Amino acid sequence: MNIADQTFPAVDNANEDRAQAIRDQLRDAIVDRRLAPGTKLSEGEVGTLFDVSRTVARAALQMLSFEGLVRTERNRGAFVANPSPEEARQVFASRRLIEPGIAIAAAGRMTPAHVVAFKAQLDEEGRFIAERGPSARRSEIKASGDFHLLLASVAGNVILQRFMEELVARSSLVIALYGRSGVSSCGHSEHMNILEALENGNSERASALMLHHIDHIEADLDLRVRSGPALRQALEF
Amino acid sequence: MNIADQTFPAVDNANEDRAQAIRDQLRDAIVDRRLAPGTKLSEGEVGTLFDVSRTVARAALQMLSFEGLVRTERNRGAFVANPSPEEARQVFASRRLIEPGIAIAAAGRMTPAHVVAFKAQLDEEGRFIAERGPSARRSEIKASGDFHLLLASVAGNVILQRFMEELVARSSLVIALYGRSGVSSCGHSEHMNILEALENGNSERASALMLHHIDHIEADLDLRVRSGPALRQALEF
DNA sequence: CCAAAAAAGATTGCATACGATTTTTGCGGG
DNA sequence: CCCGCAAAAATCGTATGCAATCTTTTTTGG
Incomplete structure (x- = not known):
């Protein structure tokens, strides 16, 4: 399962924070297993998928990392968490x-x-x-x-x-x-x-x-x- | 009390994440009240104080916002939390x-x-x-x-x-x-x-x-x- | 003199650029 | 055929620039 295979509903780009909307989408995808543990979530790919810059994608991934749903390794990227x-x-x-x-x-x-x-x-x-x-x-x-x-x-x-x-x-x-x-x-x-x-x-x-x-x-x-x-x-x- | 009045120990800029180090410094300052609730933490100021770009400062503030120590308002900035x-x-x-x-x-x-x-x-x-x-x-x-x-x-x-x-x-x-x-x-x-x-x-x-x-x-x-x-x-x- | 509108200034949101690090690829030797 | 190594590609970390938004100051009309 690859993140590129996923389709995401268009983000209702209101005045609401876009990064937060992306985080919610990704969290849903992780929680109901459309994204398998271990899947790589590269900033560029996420950004392209949601049509935002890497800056915003990165913020979304940082949020998920705080929630423990994503594990980030320096200079390597973000992955769907793989809890021991x-x-x-x-x-x-x-x-x-x-x-x-x-x-x-x-x-x-x-x-x-x-x-x-x-x-x-x-x-x-x-x-x-x-x-x-x-x-x-x-x-x-x-x-x-x-x-x-x-x-x-x-x-x-x-x-x-x-x-x-x-x-x-x-x-x-x-x-x-x-x-x-x-x-x-x-x-x-x-x-x-x-x-x-x-x-x-x-x-x-x-x-x-x-x-x-x-x-x-x-x-x-x-x-x-x-x-x-x-x-x-x-x-x- | 203003953030500009604060002095912070130099960040031991190892290969460790710099944003995280800044977050720790700020958290300490908030926890032992060197920064009063309501104090504004502007990205530029934090960046200048720690000698990093706004990008990194912003990441640190985002972390604090997740922990509930900082409240951020869109287009207005980050403030030390003022719990009700x-x-x-x-x-x-x-x-x-x-x-x-x-x-x-x-x-x-x-x-x-x-x-x-x-x-x-x-x-x-x-x-x-x-x-x-x-x-x-x-x-x-x-x-x-x-x-x-x-x-x-x-x-x-x-x-x-x-x-x-x-x-x-x-x-x-x-x-x-x-x-x-x-x-x-x-x-x-x-x-x-x-x-x-x-x-x-x-x-x-x-x-x-x-x-x-x-x-x-x-x-x-x-x-x-x-x-x-x-x-x-x-x-x- | 005061209130409202307009302009100037400051600050954030976001995109992009560039150097650094990691991963992949291509190739020659064993 | 497989392995190690160097170059190329991909990806990340961070700085910086520009537009949008908010705040403050100045201007203007009453």
Whole structure:
């Protein structure tokens, strides 16, 4: 998979920052695996694709590098991140630490409008699971992450929300690399259970369910070091 | 306080990234309040001060903007962040959620070498408290934050560690703006108690002490909206 | 004398240029 | 046929220039 094979919707060049728009496009592409871990993202190529100068492309790549989605090597360029098993463990350890707390905070702030938003979210999730094809699979991955992001937004802490965005994106990379069954379809029912607890204002239960949910996601990974992880890394793939 | 009044140690222009070195210098200056919240950081000025082009200065400012230490407005420039009371609350809510867990993780990984490092850290902290003068006060603030960063590094999760760096830096800004007594000197003894619990491997106690410690820091803040916060913001001060 | 408009000045956003470093290619020797 | 080495190409790091935007000062009309 090469970045040159990708097509990106035209950037709605408003007064908004163009670099940010490019970052969002690239992040989406990374998160739903249209760009594989290890793919090289050269400044020139990105710039050409989005029709901006290298200056702007570089800024976008720098942003992604801060989020941990891209790794940059001096004088060599930027690559879609290739998280190690250790890094993967740390991503999930972070989520185990934070998300139960987020669930508690969210439980105390749920409004009927939130419930409606969650229901719509879960419906969409279910639709993509029912569908077939790689495109639906990608959408399913994204929707699954969006559930957690929606929860974070309900919790009402912008700082934690941004951090969760980073963690969810990185999780997606990790699952792409180490996932056994792609997406655990049991995740959907767990999401529904969590929503039910949230609806009832049962924060303790929501928190406990969330913790188990994260454990289940991580349990679906195969984090044993593969034959020659150094080699893998060296081969950039 | 103006950025032009500042002096910065020469950047050890190794093969290391120069933008990163500048970011570190600026971050230190912001964290120990040599640069006041609201101070304008123009690209040209920063570039001149560090003897680099605007390109590099701009990259450094972008990094700080990601960490939340600098706020950038399009076509207007970068300013040392001026966190709102709400933002301040969110910073401490995040710390309350994360640091007790970090304490638990650290308690399980303490080695004699770590204990030595902590003792040295606390000694330094104590020295600055004893000293007088604004310079010692600044060092005290920094040392107080460094305790928390040391703890995060012992916990062994790089992702959380980076996040803690952001939170500690932002806390420093918040304390600068809303702190009643500058630095609560009782913080030092609380740090010592936490270390004691860590040394004994009493993770539960370390976690509980940490939670109270954060509560105490936040309790020392005056987060009531001041007369005309909008005005304050509008006047950039 | 004051308010609004206009001009001048400063600063940012972005593109481009050039030297430095890395990677690839071409070629001769083993 | 394969390997090492030098030249060429590609890519990055950084400085600089120009247009666009914002700020400040000056001018002008009431």
